[in-house]
Amino acid sequence: MKLGEADETGLPRPPSDGELDAVVANLQRSVQEWATRHELWFDCGFQSYAERVDGEPGITPVVTILHFDGDLGRALDGEFDGLDSEFHELLERHGFWYERNDTVSAHIYPADESPLLQPFLDQANWQWVCSLVQQDVADVHEELYLHFAKRPADLERLTWREYEILLFRVFQSQGFTCELGPGSNDGGVDIRILQRDPLGDVLTLVQAKHYAPKNKIDLSAVAALHGVADVEEAQRSIFVTTSDYLPSARRFASRTKIPMTLATSEHVRDWCRNASNGIIRDKSKLIAPEAVSRLIQDLAAPDPRIVHANTGYSVIMNQFAIVLKETKHAALLMSIPARTISDDGYGQRGLEVPDIGSACLDRLSADTVFRAKRSVRNSEVSYWTGSNLFSPWNGAPAHFDLCD
Numbered sequence: 197m198k199l200g201e202a203d204e205t206g207l208p209r210p211p212s213d214g215e216l217d218a219v220v221a222n223l224q225r226s227v228q229e230w231a232t233r234h235e236l237w238f239d240c241g242f243q244s245y246a247e248r249v250d251g252e253p254g255i256t257p258v259v260t261i262l263h264f265d266g267d268l269g270r271a272l273d274g275e276f277d278g279l280d281s282e283f284h285e286l287l288e289r290h291g292f293w294y295e296r297n298d299t300v301s302a303h304i305y306p307a308d309e310s311p312l313l314q315p316f317l318d319q320a321n322w323q324w325v326c327s328l329v330q331q332d333v334a335d336v337h338e339e340l341y342l343h344f345a346k347r348p349a350d351l352e353r354l355t356w357r358e359y360e361i362l363l364f365r366v367f368q369s370q371g372f373t374c375e376l377g378p379g380s381n382d383g384g385v386d387i388r389i390l391q392r393d394p395l396g397d398v399l400t401l402v403q404a405k406h407y408a409p410k411n412k413i414d415l416s417a418v419a420a421l422h423g424v425a426d427v428e429e430a431q432r433s434i435f436v437t438t439s440d441y442l443p444s445a446r447r448f449a450s451r452t453k454i455p456m457t458l459a460t461s462e463h464v465r466d467w468c469r470n471a472s473n474g475i476i477r478d479k480s481k482l483i484a485p486e487a488v489s490r491l492i493q494d495l496a497a498p499d500p501r502i503v504h505a506n507t508g509y510s511v512i513m514n515q516f517a518i519v520l521k522e523t524k525h526a527a528l529l530m531s532i533p534a535r536t537i538s539d540d541g542y543g544q545r546g547l548e549v550p551d552i553g554s555a556c557l558d559r560l561s562a563d564t565v566f567r568a569k570r571s572v573r574n575s576e577v578s579y580w581t582g583s584n585l586f587s588p589w590n591g592a593p594a595h596f597d598l599c600d
Contacts, residue, residue: 251582348465498591516550547593
């Protein structure tokens, strides 16, 4: 079956990831051949949006990023007569268009009328969701749950470990104390859930099996979980799978002395829907004003909780923020204003520092609190928002230049 052909129901078949990748590879090959023919292909290459940006996709998906350092960038700026128009026409013939992102890269998008626009967007959103499958992103991200609540079939596309981590996060989002197993040699239990109760804590053992739909769970697997629950004196157990259960397994689960739930992807869909409904999308509500007030009073430059990013394409601007909350993989930041300490008399060039004071508390709102991915490299912490890279401010005044 070829790209765009109808399936057995007569409806257009959505292209697979492999088919979309082939379309992009063909586009990249044509661009490289064109640039090579014009002697422009030096220090150039392609990266995916997930690789280069590692951020949340926009409403129009970036199918590939062309990066360069030399004449190709100058050609796209129109410095070589007609080559920028040639490049535009080349992309148009393939059904794409481009936009300069910065001095060294251009983002390439599918045309608005392209039938591949939605498939490329679905692929980009899937890659973003997969990047969120971490053990401790807490309530910083909601797309993780929204995606699987709408598309439970995508659970089959996860790896078995990502599947376990997703379930772990779903149970955590419901307020339970959870422990995620090591992934191997776990004694038949992937997740332990402890529910605090005035009449006695309730321990639930969870076994997850990421199987193909045709590989159904048999009696022996279900009986093994019940045996572990009996030994550990658990009050409940849950077996959850991306496939289904043989009738013998269902009959056994219905007769166990320790209550056992047999769950499938439909159950996970409902759990994800409940988790996404319980998340506060106004991130400022995740931090109490009193906590922010104490944090601001405790800040003194330099302080690693004050972070800074350079922004702007043809100008230099500064963004300052405060780290309100962070885990190993994610963080909540709140932007704070900059205060000019010297300029050229016109306010176009100068130095500025973060304006840390009581007025910062007034900025605690949905518009100023945002999330970021946290990472550590060579003992240095950074926070990536998808557009700006923040790092701890060193305490020195930051230069700005608004002259284009």
